[in-house]
Amino acid sequence: MAYSFFAMLSRMKNIRRWALMRNTRSENICEHSHEVAVIAHALALMTNRHYEGNVDAEKCVMLAVYHDVPEILTGDMPTPVKYYNPAIREAYRQVEESACDKLIEMLPADLRDEYDALIRPQDKDSEEMRLVKAADKLSALIKCIEETSQGNREFASARRATEKAIRAMDVPAADEFLENYIPAYELTLDDQ
Numbered sequence: 001m002a003y004s005f006f007a008m009l010s011r012m013k014n015i016r017r018w019a020l021m022r023n024t025r026s027e028n029i030c031e032h033s034h035e036v037a038v039i040a041h042a043l044a045l046m047t048n049r050h051y052e053g054n055v056d057a058e059k060c061v062m063l064a065v066y067h068d069v070p071e072i073l074t075g076d077m078p079t080p081v082k083y084y085n086p087a088i089r090e091a092y093r094q095v096e097e098s099a100c101d102k103l104i105e106m107l108p109a110d111l112r113d114e115y116d117a118l119i120r121p122q123d124k125d126s127e128e129m130r131l132v133k134a135a136d137k138l139s140a141l142i143k144c145i146e147e148t149s150q151g152n153r154e155f156a157s158a159r160r161a162t163e164k165a166i167r168a169m170d171v172p173a174a175d176e177f178l179e180n181y182i183p184a185y186e187l188t189l190d191d192q
Contacts, residue, residue, distance in 0.1 A: 005106035005115070008072055017076045018143065021158070024150040029068045029076060032139055037064035039177070040135035046173035047131065053173075055127050063132045066118040073099035134174035137166045138182070145185045 012030035040060040047053035068076075074095055100120050104112050121129055144159035166174050184192055 001108075003106055003108060005103060008103060008106060009069065011072050012069070015071050015076055019076060022152065022154045024147055024152050027143055029071050032143075033065055033068055035139045035142065036067060036132065036135045037061045039138050040064040040132045042181075043131040043135055043171070043173040043177060044128070046176055047127070050176065051172045053127065055131060060128045060131050060135075062118055063121060063128055064135055066115075067132055067136065069103060069119050070096045070099040073102060130169070130171060131173065134166065134169050134171040137162055137169070138174060138177055141166065141178075141182065142185055145182070149186065 012033065013028050015029045017027045017029060017032055037060075040063070041057055044053075044055045044057035044060040047055045048057070074092075097120075100116070103119065104116050107115055123129065141159065141162045144155040144162055147155035148159055163178070166178060
């Protein structure tokens with residue numbers, strides 16, 4: 001029997017982010033997921049070493065790799081639309097659940113539980129998930145910095161809102177990343 005799960009995952013490179021905004025360079029969910037995984041790993045290590053945490057760094061990476069997989073079928077719903085009101089938010093949640101079901105069904109039965117736990121983690125409030133969410137926001141901030149650095153004012157408001165949202169998350173490692181690593185994204189290659 002042929003299974004389509006991994007072929008479907010390869011389509012992540014075709015799903016564009018930031019669809020409502022003019023982009024100087026388009027970004028797809030494959031690129032984004034990689035960046036979120038790298039940042040989530042760093043946040044986990046910082047949490048464990050600088051803030052006496054006990055976070056599974058490898059689990060953070062895996063959750064980050066799969067965090068936007070439903071968007072293969074749903075597309076990247078723009079944040080202002082997704083969170084416009086509770087009814088839209090709930091409808092989108094149901095669509096995402098259906099997308100997850102469809103994707104999981106593309107695997108052999110003996111692998112489904114393992115992938116389902118990554119695509120649909122049950123403990124949404126775990127420290128690992130908090131770090132992945134912070135990494136997701138940091139990745140969005142990096143995109144905003146890249147765009148505004150290219151003179152694209154379209155991302156100026158999103159940049160301010162995203163940085164404010166990161167600070168409101170109360171994730172010490174994310175605050176550390178903001179202070180110690182984000183400034184380098186403003187530098188030219190020669191200055192880095």
